[in-house]
Amino acid sequence: MEFTERWTAGKPLLLDGALGTEIERRGGDAGLPLWSARALCDDPALVAQIHRDYVTAGAEVVVANTFRTQARALAHGGLADRAAELTHDAAWLARDATARAPGPCWVAGSAPTLEDCYRPDLVPDEASLAREHGEHAANLAAAGVDVVFAETLNTVREARAALRAAHEAGLPAIASFVCDGSARLLSGEPLAAAVEAAAGEGAIGVGVNCLPARAARACLPTLTASGLPFLVYANLGEPTEDGAFRSSDELSPDAFAREAGAWLEAGAHAVGGCCGTTPGHLAAIERLVSIRRGPRTQFASPRA
Numbered sequence: 001m002e003f004t005e006r007w008t009a010g011k012p013l014l015l016d017g018a019l020g021t022e023i024e025r026r027g028g029d030a031g032l033p034l035w036s037a038r039a040l041c042d043d044p045a046l047v048a049q050i051h052r053d054y055v056t057a058g059a060e061v062v063v064a065n066t067f068r069t070q071a072r073a074l075a076h077g078g079l080a081d082r083a084a085e086l087t088h089d090a091a092w093l094a095r096d097a098t099a100r101a102p103g104p105c106w107v108a109g110s111a112p113t114l115e116d117c118y119r120p121d122l123v124p125d126e127a128s129l130a131r132e133h134g135e136h137a138a139n140l141a142a143a144g145v146d147v148v149f150a151e152t153l154n155t156v157r158e159a160r161a162a163l164r165a166a167h168e169a170g171l172p173a174i175a176s177f178v179c180d181g182s183a184r185l186l187s188g189e190p191l192a193a194a195v196e197a198a199a200g201e202g203a204i205g206v207g208v209n210c211l212p213a214r215a216a217r218a219c220l221p222t223l224t225a226s227g228l229p230f231l232v233y234a235n236l237g238e239p240t241e242d243g244a245f246r247s248s249d250e251l252s253p254d255a256f257a258r259e260a261g262a263w264l265e266a267g268a269h270a271v272g273g274c275c276g277t278t279p280g281h282l283a284a285i286e287r288l289v290s291i292r293r294g295p296r297t298q299f300a301s302p303r304a
Contacts, residue, residue, distance in 0.1 A: 003106045003146040004172050004204055006060075007229060012264055012289045015061045015108075015233050015272025016054035017282045023050065025278070033076035037068040040086050041079075044093060051097035053279040058286030060105055061270070063149060064094040067110040070136045084139045091143035109145035109171075111136055111162050117152040117178055117210065120187035129161035137165035148173040152210045152274075154186040156197045163201035176207040176231065181215050183222045191219055195226045207231035210274040213251055213259040220266040229269035234259065236276030253284035260285045 006013065020036035023029070028046050030036050039047050051062050068074070069090060071083040079086070091107060098105035114132055115122035124132070140148060148171050150162035159175050166173035175198035183191040195206045206228050208219045213234040223230040236251055251259065260271045271289065273281050 007204060013060050013270035014058050014286055014289045015270050016059040016063055017273035017277035018275045019050060019065055021275045022278060035068045036065050037086060040065060040089050048093045048096065051094055052100060054282055055097050055101045055105060057279040057282035059282055061108050062094040062097050062105060063108045063110050064145060065090040066140065067112050070114060070132060072114050072132055087139040088143045091145050106146040108147050108149045109140035111148050111150045112152045113154060113158055117154060118186060120154040123155050123158050129158055133161045133165035134168060137169035141169040141171055149176060151176040152178045154178055156189050156194050159194055159198055160201055163198060163203055167202055172204045174205040174207060175203045176209045178210045179208055179219055183219045191222045195222060199228060205229040205231060209233045210235045213256055217262060224267050231270035232263040232268050233272035233274045235274040253280045256281045257284035257288050261288055
């Protein structure tokens with residue numbers, strides 16, 4: 001079964017959880033400027049184990065560690081010429097984990113903002129957006145991902161560029177935005193306008209991510225009204241002044257799962273966790289999702 005068929009099947013889909021903060025929690029190096037991409041070079045076995053742990057917790061979608069494998073991001077660490085290689089490696093590690101799943105499981109390719117996810121003022125010019133998102137989408141397609149998660153987007157214009165790139169690469173794409181405490185992007189643009197733009201670019205779904213779990217509730221009416229399948233995967237923590245991320249234990253796994261329950265009640269097609277969440281949080285959400293979803297084995301396996 002292709003991802004798009006599963007996406008529209010009407011059963012809640014469980015995404016995985018954080019990777020970069022989980023690398024750090026387990027003693028790995030996910031420091032700037034390479035963030036989680038550093039582990040692809042230094043400790044791919046750790047990345048593989050985290051993916052497997054999310055699959056064990058019940059994830060049906062494993063997001064490959066491509067959050068910072070664009071050439072622009074890698075250039076900060078002197079690795080710009082390894083963008084295609086590291087994107088391929090990240091996708092392979094994710095695919096290997098899905099092969100161990102007890103039921104169907106898909107690989108998503110992360111395609112975030114080219115610059116800082118929390119700095120809409122740094123979004124590059126239109127030509128750079130088209131060229132660099134195009135390169136990344138082509139690398140994701142060559143690596144064999146099932147879907148592009150254009151995630152943590154903070155402006156409408158970068159969302160358009162990322163979605164166009166995925167379309168040109170022949171991949172289905174979902175646009176997920178990072179918002180403030182209201183239904184507005186960090187650029188100040190209304191989430192409703194971002195959702196409308198994403199629909200116009202052929203996104204198969206929309207959503208919000210990397211915002212506090214409780215803040216996600218403010219976005220639910222807009223996402224529900226969009227008429228598109230939507231996802232929510234919130235975080236536990238906040239960005240620091242130096243651009244890193246400070247995790248929080250504000251919500252236990254069960255408390256986080258209760259927030260996810262509110263997203264599902266609003267009609268979310270998929271839920272999961274972003275920065276700061278762990279396999280424990282995913283396991284708690286899985287218990288909730290499984291009640292609504294039914295047995296995973298009712299769906300045919302995706303491509304190998």
